[in-house]
Amino acid sequence: MTSTKSKVLWGIVTVLVLVYALFPVASILSTSFKAPSDLTNQRFLPSPGQATTGNYEQILVGDAQGLFLTALRNSIGICLIATFIAVVLATLCAYAIARLDFPGKKLVLTTALAVSIFPVISIVTPLFNLWRSIGLYDTWPGLIIPYLSLTLPISIWTLAAFFRQIPWELEQAAQVDGATTWQAFRKAIVPLAAPGVFTTAIIAFFIAWNDFVYGISLTSTEAARPVPAALAFFTGASQFEAPTGAISAAAIIVTIPVVVLVLAFQRQIVSGLTQGAVKG
């Protein structure tokens, strides 16, 4: 195979993969610029000359802003807190697993695995019931706590895999120089571990950001309802108008952070996912 031929071939393959991965995003992006009257044009793009930013105005400064912006604030706040807590706890836990010898290490890892395959819907009913009786229903903590069941296990696995690859002699060297275990961890290891921790945070954030089951089951008002759940409750400007445009515009806005993170950190995310998944 000549080099030009292989280049052309790879060009075609790349275009195919790009179309596969981006077409649905392009589809909803295009829908988000359609005017309500233009929605039924049976075409991919808005009719010529009719493209509008009206849908974005509706959710950002118009009627639907209360619904969308509060949901966006809830989503960002809840997901960031859940990610932060999970990553801090998982960092300590993964350090112990990768580094220390203690009985029950396998139990912790197995538990993480079991929790990650746990059907979310199975614990929604008891949580729904419990949260109502202790006042956590429809609050931020009421979502942050169950989100930990989503973000903690994958964080532990991913970080344990990362930590196994760190040259721990550095830590021993620091200890020889008189540092305590804790100092050695903080001064010698944290700088090396930081990229792994950061990658894990991105992956955990994606997972929390994606949640829908907890979001619609454990909230009832705008007090804590995150974006994916809010999208399901969108209504049109009038009862005769489908909320298609507004939902599409909101969908694009919540997809932006994902695309930005992916563009900036694709290499780290891929290595984080593959390392966490298969062998450290």
Place this chain on the structure above:
Amino acid sequence: MTSAIPAKPVSPDLEAETAPSVGPGGPSDKKAVAQYSERVRAERRLGWILAGPAFIIMLAVTLYPILQAIYESLFQFRLTAPDEREFIGLGNYLVILTDNVWWKDLGTTLLITVITVAVELVLGFALALVMHKALKAVRGPLRTAILVPYGIITVVSAFAWFYAFDINSGYVNSWFAWLPGIDSDLNWFAQGGTALFVIMASEIWKTTPFISLLLLAGLAQVPDELTEAAKVDGATWWQQMRKVIIPNMKAAIMVAVLFRALDAFRIFDNVFIMTNGAYGTEVLSLLAYRQSISRLEIGLGSAVSVLLFLCVLIICFVAIKLFKVDLAGAQGGK
């Protein structure tokens, strides 16, 4: 006194055996052991101090609720009528398992699981091969593109596919009108088959990147020498695939399939958004949701939740015992 006699001949033997190790270095050895065990104990304590909080939280947010669900499932209990709470043993399970709805939903869930996982395995393997072999120049763009569906919210994906196929706002009918059976009057979401097709398409689109990344990690572990040797021996591309590459990444394939199967079995978001379970598209998660959150039938809903959990356990058990999937091994555990 009599018992001391048989003991006598034994003790010199013991002494003879232990004597050399005691000898001159005895006391310092003992001290070393004492120090060592103290260090070990400190290390164990630190291990649990660090790992404990994460471990306890994981248990608290899953084990406790599932035990609570098991307990609640034994009662007839509706939140709108809290005073009529009544212990009925396994009555809820009897109601569910003798009802057609459960078996129909189980069938739909299994159908979705089998088809999506099969398609994703083929598609994901192709994507993994592409990423594995890609020229350096296109590797970055390829990975970025593949990660977009991975990171996107499932609900957003559901809306994107829904609007594309929808009879009013969609363009799929006009694009594919030349295909038999598709015309501008086809309402994809008004019958089970076509609705499931779109639901599965969205599910496959969104989750194939995950399976392909797991497979990519497996591909990277196949030693290059093996494929090189096969190539030198004149093996065709297909033979290399079948005889060298796939057998060597069997573990990764098994793990990917199990993970995706368990995930697909929990499908909820796509169905909720597109049909809300209408026209025979209801899945088990939606059934559980409908019972407890919509109808506030806590007892019945808890029983469905527990049954769903048992299904997941059975799938795991079958995979691990029958197909010997080593989850812990492949997940980086030692």
